[in-house]
C-alpha cells in the first residue's frame with residue numbers, strides 16, 4: 001500500500017485501477033466526460049467497450065465497530 005498520507009485520517013482517497021471494471025481491458029484513457037448532474041469531470045474511459053468511471057473517489061473513512 002502507498003505510504004503517501006495527506007490530510008486528516010477521516011478521509012481517504014481511493015484511487016481506482018486504470019483497468020476497465022466492465023471488460024477488464026487495460027486499454028484505458030482519461031477523458032473529460034459529462035456527468036449526470038451536468039458537470040464535466042475527468043474520468044477513465046475504456047477504449048474497448050466505452051465504459052467510463054471516476055479516476056478516484058474520496059470516501060469518508062467511517063470507523064464502524
Ligand SMILES: [Zn+2]
Pocket residue numbers: 020021022023024025046047048049050051
Ligand atoms: Zn471496457
